[in-house]
Amino acid sequence: MVSKTFATLTALVAWCALAVQLVLIIQKMTGEGASVLEAVWRYFGFFTILTNCAVAVVATAIVMRPNSVLANANARLATATAIFIVGLVYSVALRAIWQPTGWQAVVDHGLHDATPVLFVVSWFFSAHGQLQWRSAVWAVVPALAYFIYALMRGSADGWYAYWFMDPTSLPPAQMALNVVILLLAFSVLAIGFVGLDKWLARRG
Secondary structure, three states, rough: OOHHHHHHHHHHHHHHHHHHHHHHHHHHHHHHOOOOOHHHHHHHOOOOHHHHHHHHHHHHHHHHHOHHHHHHHHHHHHHHHHHHHHHHHHHHHHHHHHOOOOHHHHHHHHHHHHHHHHHHHHOOOOOOOOOOOOHHHHHHHHHHHHHHHHHHHHHHHHOOOOHOOOOOOOOHHHHHHHHHHHHHHHHHHHHHHHHHHHHHHHOO
């Protein structure tokens, strides 16, 4: 089955990239005097990392437990929406200001380029027809949850993963606008995925 083949590739790439990224951030931060715990805390502050963790788990579930809640239509929709946004935002807002080398470059391509493409292709070839228009609401929940999580983390340690979500360096109006734009992007993309799901179901 094409979907399971791509899900397998997605899981392998995501788990490997996540593992190498964890090693790299621990090496970097401990080399600068931080503890391993602080490095792990920083690691889980990135939406990219959390989303790729979701991709790895859902892709693995698609392969090993396709009837589980982790592999159902809503889980696949929310994950496809989030990882697509990861790739899009990285290309639009971050790629030009971040030019990694060596293993960091390899990992970056894995987390921002390979997993979005592989997971969305897996979603495209999966079974369709189970989504409702209201399913799009669930795809926005991860974005809203991360925004709240990021603000709580930032207020505790003063560090924000992304410049466009840093209330200490942006005017309140700009910060609010950035969040609204991101939530709208999630909503529009999720609705698009639901529409595509219905179209594919009719074709198939």
